[in-house]
Amino acid sequence: MGKKMHIQMQVNGKAEEFLAEPRELLIYTLRERLNITGPHIGCETSHCGACTVTLNGKSVKACTVFVAQADGAEITTIEGLGTPDALHPLQTAFKEHHGLQCGYCTPGMITRATKLLEENPNPTEEEIRFGMAGNICRCTGYQNIVKSIKAAAAEMNAAKEAAE
Amino acid sequence: MIPASFEYYRPKDIAGVLALLRDHGDDARVMAGGHSLIPMMKLRMAEVPHLIDLQDVAGLGGIEVGESSIRLGAMVTQTEIIGHDGLAQAAPILREAALQIADPQVRNMGTVGGNVANGDPGNDMPGLMQCLDAVFTLVGQDGERQVAAREFYDAAYMTAREDDEVLTAVTIPLPKGGHAYEKQKRKIGDYATAAAAVQITREGGSCTAASIAMTNLSDTPVFCEEAGAALVGTSVDTAALDAAVAAMQAAIDPSEDNRGPVEFKRHVAGVILRRAIERAWSRA
Ligand SMILES: Cc1cc2nc3c(=O)[nH]c(=O)nc-3n(C[C@H](O)[C@H](O)[C@H](O)COP(=O)(O)OP(=O)(O)OC[C@H]3O[C@@H](n4cnc5c(N)ncnc54)[C@H](O)[C@@H]3O)c2cc1C
Ligand code: FES
Numbered sequence: 001m002g003k004k005m006h007i008q009m010q011v012n013g014k015a016e017e018f019l020a021e022p023r024e025l026l027i028y029t030l031r032e033r034l035n036i037t038g039p040h041i042g043c044e045t046s047h048c049g050a051c052t053v054t055l056n057g058k059s060v061k062a063c064t065v066f067v068a069q070a071d072g073a074e075i076t077t078i079e080g081l082g083t084p085d086a087l088h089p090l091q092t093a094f095k096e097h098h099g100l101q102c103g104y105c106t107p108g109m110i111t112r113a114t115k116l117l118e119e120n121p122n123p124t125e126e127e128i129r130f131g132m133a134g135n136i137c138r139c140t141g142y143q144n145i146v147k148s149i150k151a152a153a154a155e156m157n158a159a160k161e162a163a164e
Numbered sequence: 165m166i167p168a169s170f171e172y173y174r175p176k177d178i179a180g181v182l183a184l185l186r187d188h189g190d191d192a193r194v195m196a197g198g199h200s201l202i203p204m205m206k207l208r209m210a211e212v213p214h215l216i217d218l219q220d221v222a223g224l225g226g227i228e229v230g231e232s233s234i235r236l237g238a239m240v241t242q243t244e245i246i247g248h249d250g251l252a253q254a255a256p257i258l259r260e261a262a263l264q265i266a267d268p269q270v271r272n273m274g275t276v277g278g279n280v281a282n283g284d285p286g287n288d289m290p291g292l293m294q295c296l297d298a299v300f301t302l303v304g305q306d307g308e309r310q311v312a313a314r315e316f317y318d319a320a321y322m323t324a325r326e327d328d329e330v331l332t333a334v335t336i337p338l339p340k341g342g343h344a345y346e347k348q349k350r351k352i353g354d355y356a357t358a359a360a361a362v363q364i365t366r367e368g369g370s371c372t373a374a375s376i377a378m379t380n381l382s383d384t385p386v387f388c389e390e391a392g393a394a395l396v397g398t399s400v401d402t403a404a405l406d407a408a409v410a411a412m413q414a415a416i417d418p419s420e421d422n423r424g425p426v427e428f429k430r431h432v433a434g435v436i437l438r439r440a441i442e443r444a445w446s447r448a
């Protein structure tokens with residue numbers, strides 16, 4: 001076993017501190033060490049996006065980041081987006097528009113979609129498909145995922161306008 | 165998929181990186197975005213006892229668009245290239261190519277330095293940089309040197325970079341005329357079956373210069389001077405296109421893999437180059 005290092009990170013706003021081998025993959029840190037099981041492991045080979053989290057403001061695949069790289073980082077997972085009583089608009093939209101079937105890809109999809117809508121609050125269908133290209137779904141055929149993201153964008157833009 | 169264990173370092177400056185490379189020799193390796201290296205380490209195809217993370221090293225970032233050239237710091241990500249409007253104006257082929265690499269998550273991590281230093285024939289930026297006649301800055305124990313992209317690639321994963329050198333920047337002369345980066349891939353996020361980078365200038369109806377480089381059709385990128393020369397002085401008509409494609413096909417050396425047999429790849433390379441030349445010409 002390799003030498004452990006001291007790691008600190010903010011996960012969903014909460015400070016975490018622990019000793020870990022630098023080779024530990026961030027997805028295992030989240031799931032097995034911190035019991036944050038929203039981000040899933042689909043492929044473990046950087047292809048499916050089920051493990052998507054936000055690392056220092058950017059969407060990344062947590063199966064392709066060493067915990068050592070994330071030392072000092074801020075991380076957001078699906079757990080940090082909404083609560084059962086106060087869902088994030090994307091969560092509501094996925095529910096209402098059947099944006100999920102088995103739900104395995106959904107935490108990655110929604111976490112990625114939050115960043116997509118920050119970067120581009122009013123995306124076209126084509127822009128949604130391009131911006132979500134790192135996330136694979138075996139069930140829905142993507143149609144309803146696109147619909148859900150469009151609906152959430154409209155909802156979020158209306159809420160923003162109402163607040164202004 | 166657990167990689168072998170390693171010692172991890174996150175130096176703050178190049179001197180710190182060079183000291184680690186000196187002390188640990190072949191056992192040390194730098195990591196940029198890690199999106200080529202980590203998959204290799206997970207498969208245990210790469211073993212790196214001493215891993216030097218470049219993320220905090222000062223001076224490796226930044227996009228500078230100058231009067232006559234562009235400087236990309238080695239740690240500039242593909243996402244940064246796509247998002248930089250000045251760069252898209254000065255050298256639109258960079259954005260066009262970067263948008264065809266991998267997917268948004270991977271582009272957030274993957275860097276230009278990692279992409280060109282990696283030496284994987286599947287990487288898109290080596291051919292792109294050969295087309296643009298870019299120069300790579302390498303810093304080692306004995307100081308700095310410049311190596312042209314067109315001289316950098318010896319074989320798959322074999323480059324002119326010494327193991328104890330760090331690639332710090334890519335400098336690109338401001339490209340002129342029309343551009344195209346055309347890539348055939350099986351799906352989004354896939355490496356190229358064939359890709360072509362083309363930059364063309366014209367005066368009136370006649371082509372005055374053309375630069376052509378191909379990706380994933382040999383164990384290195386293929387800069388094809390003869391293909392460019394076949395266009396110069398012509399109106400880029402069918403005969404000229406045929407001549408350029410024939411010259412390119414004589415220069416590539418694809419091998420059979422899960423993207424198809426050799427004959428298929430040669431055919432796709434021809435289709436892709438033809439499209440790229442036509443698009444670049446229409447923009448020249
Ligand atoms: C799913 C997926 C799809 C992809 N699709 C494509 C694609 O279509 N086209 C494409 O071009 N790429 C693709 N990539 C690769 C991606 O673009 C990589 O990120 C990139 O090739 C390497 O950049 P990096 O910063 O991640 O480098 P790393 O993985 O950190 O490093 C790669 C190699 O370069 C060396 N290195 C890195 N930086 C330096 C430096 N500054 N000086 C000296 N040596 C250095 C490292 O030691 C290592 O050997 C894909 C990757 C994945 C995971
Ligand atoms: S589990 Fe990370 S991309 Fe599939």
Ligand code: FES
Nearest residue numbers: 101103137138139
């Ligand atoms: S809902 Fe089943 S994988 Fe997407």
